[in-house]
Amino acid sequence: MKNYAAGSVLALVAGLGFAPMAMAEGEFAGVTVEAKLIGGQQYEALYSRIADWEKATGAKVKIISQKNHFELDKEYKADIAAGTTGWCVGSNHSSFSSQYPALFTDLTPLLAADTIAAFVPSNISAATIDGKLAMLPRAQFDVSALYYQKSLYADPAKAEAWKAQTGKDLAPPETWDEFRDQAIFFADPPNFYGTQYAGKDEAINGRFYELVVANGGKMFNDDWTPAFNSPEGKEALQWFVDLYKAGAVPPGTTNYLWDDLGNGFASGTIALNLDWPGWSGFFNDPAASKVAGNVGVAPAPKGSAGIRTGWSGFHGFSITESCANKEAAASLVDFLTNEDSQKLESAAGPLPSRTAVWEYIIEQAKDDPYKSEVLAAFQETAKTAVPVPPTPYWIESGNLIFPELQAAILGDKTVDQALQDASDAVDELMRENGVY
Template identity: 30%
Template sequence: MRHRLASTAIGAAAIAAFLASPAFAETTLRALFMAQAAYSEADVRAMTEAFTKEHPDVKVELEFVPYEGLHDKTVLAQGSGGGYDVVLFDVIWPAEYASNDVLVDATDKITPEMKDGVLPGAWTTVQYDGKTYGMPWILDTKYLFYNKEILEKAGIKAPPKTWDELASQAATIKEKGLLEEPIVWSWSQAEAAVCDYTTILSAYGGSFLDADGKPAFQTGGGLEALQYMAGTMKDGITNPNSKEYLEEDVRKVFQNGDAAFALNWTYMYNLANDPKESKVAGKVGVVPAPGHEGTSEASAVNGSMGLGVTTTSQHKDEAWDYVTFMTSQKVQNEYARLSLPIWKSSYDDPAVTKGQEELVAAAKQSLAVMYPRPTTPRYQELSQALQLAIQSAILGMASPEEALTEAADNSGL
């Protein structure tokens, strides 16, 4: 009898302990982010901590990977039955993700306030075929950064407004012995190089695809863009290590004072102006990427990214709550130093603009002319073909025309 009573008491105690355990009511979300550019890891952790304070029954496990691993990590996790509830995705992936049922269609969750409050260009980041697959989060493009002190020493009165003028100013800086290789780029065989190429292609009025969805980048402005890139390498005004550089390498070279010009994302502005981080703090200028005379006044690539809920998530409602929190105007305004907000009215908020007026002025022009990389479910194949073409041309292994013709043949389109 004592044995039965003891067992009953132990069982009751175990059940009580289980019910009282905070883990019983806790939902755990797994979220995949990028460990470079835009918001820092510290920013994302701070935002997430603020979310969990408002949602004490939800725990969020964060994982950070380099941009280059973000796509494959998402797709592999999906194929194995999930693992992530929320994922960061690039503007180039919604077509593929929609075709392969990776992200939840969130069209009916977008409120009128969201539709009206977010900049129209930002919505293109998360949309495909008339549906919306998340919320835009990082609104980004590449800007031309320049070292004010070096330009002044060279007698250059204003930063370049055309790509030809950029090459000319770089040649002047080189001739005056101020810097041997005045321009630095992220031309490693990676998506970063395609973003630089897209920026220049847009300035020259090029197109990736024709009306039938076939490659068109091997002619016209697409060809001129790669000719320009290869030309700056051949002329010795581009840092030859650019062929191996990603965006963080570009930032380090520029803020060390070893470049007069650099093409990079928003996040570089405040880091390069931070005296703890940079030797050129206070000397950093930023303008829209140049245009091409007779064709464009400025150029820009759509480098924006969104947050979405995966179709394999077991906690879709909580995951959407997390997405809407992370993309909310309040949160974005608070962390506007490394990534500018997606919300229209944020650009009139002194809390956002103070101390980065020059960047915001450039953003107003650049964000209005962002050029998209092609929207196709086969984008990964196309990108890899273009990456190889860019490398071949800048290394002098093939002419730009030969390299792009081969890329068109190998694009899968």
């Protein structure tokens, strides 16, 4: 799962000035809004603003649960099963939201049209499931760009060896083929690896998904039959296999998740690292990272179809269908995702989901070359970012796919066999659930 718990971040933007709230004084006096919110240091700064909303509206917010998204996901499922969905506001994530079609209400009638129009259109489109706006995105937009060690590209001996090997100048990779070749070229195991990848759960499925798309393929057909057992899918899986076979990735990479990757790159033993924006400050912080001052950031490379990889996701807030006072809940959600809230959140590193806040943070960062480089790389990648397929079976099918991807990477199965087995299993899942 994407950067739900990514580590510390450095302020990208400083000096915020907050505009006064556009709320009627005391309009929800006496109302208590129960909320289940994602917990974690990087998410909680925003919650300090809740007191301002309470003061302005006269309502009270009672946080009844605060957990990471994996735990919230289990809790929401248990709530649906037990029928205990009387609370009002819940943190949501684009990768999970399609699993709860009946839990959350459509936000469109509860919000002003110009409020919704102020968000990045692709974010609103990804937050809309079956025509319902299931969540309003906060400033926690995630897409991955390429972090690399700059010194590797400034080393004349390496540049010469690369030129001799490929006939090309040594520069940060623009395609996934170049990425693989350079990772193998830089690798010197067990002390230094060319790259690494998250090797399990939705993390590897997401990477596989974005590579399939970048190669011109897709995960599912329009009728939700699996479509990844295709030449594009095989090319994508072969990329993971090639790197593992060549020893260009740490041998334990199939067990790695985001924290392992972030800490691995910061340890200085990894040349190229596709990672989330939340790590940018951490990587360049001398107290936390051995590569501080040596970090370059480039847009994500392109696949064989010339498409940039851009598996994306974002956090947001939803309102339950059975909430007793949806207007108060909508006011809170609107407040937590408004411009001031997004400026506050993105000041710590995460990317916003409002067009005006994007412009604001770029302007704020113009005097800092590293921050500007980070924002430029992520903004370029965000242009072509794609959310996960909007099926309630994304996580469930992923649990069938990733062990097969691992089996191919570790050499237990061929690429063809692994994808065939994964495709058969997903097909069976879809049929069992009456999808087709």
